[in-house]
Amino acid sequence: MNDLISEAFSQFPDIFYTSEKQTKHAEEIAPTLTGDLIVIKASLGGKRNEEESVTRKTLSEPLLKPPLLAKFLDTYKSCWVIEDFHKVDDNEKTKLSQIMKQFSDMAADYREIKIIAIGAVGTAREVVEYSPDMKNRVAEI
Numbered sequence: 001m002n003d004l005i006s007e008a009f010s011q012f013p014d015i016f017y018t019s020e021k022q023t024k025h026a027e028e029i030a031p032t033l034t035g036d037l038i039v040i041k042a043s044l045g046g047k048r049n050e051e052e053s054v055t056r057k058t059l060s061e062p063l064l065k066p067p068l069l070a071k072f073l074d075t076y077k078s079c080w081v082i083e084d085f086h087k088v089d090d091n092e093k094t095k096l097s098q099i100m101k102q103f104s105d106m107a108a109d110y111r112e113i114k115i116i117a118i119g120a121v122g123t124a125r126e127v128v129e130y131s132p133d134m135k136n137r138v139a140e141i
Helices: 001-008 066-075 090-106 127-129
Strands: 016-035 038-059 081-082 116-118
Touching: 016 090, 038 116, 090 116, 090 127
Parallel strands: 081 116
Antiparallel strands: 016 038
């Protein structure tokens, strides 16, 4: 289940944050003065170097939860597509069904959220078997 949620989050560019930003400045001035009795030569040289590095990290695992996923999906007007639903372990299907219920409950605030489970062998009733609360919340296509 965590892999499914992490995979869904990986599709959004905003799950990264800047954890560290460093700017290095280096300046070097090289004055020279040379001469003999008749000719005096002077020169001034230098160089300046500026280097910037940014370290970006992914939001930590505890933050990658279904309610935040629902917010991202709504913001980007996207849907969560779960392929090969039939390959998900039965224990995980129960958790997934509970997440579907959470999404359904959150739909009043996040109107654009949707989950599409491809490969639900049989029918949508299989999802309802894992969570009876989903009885009126699943559409079969």
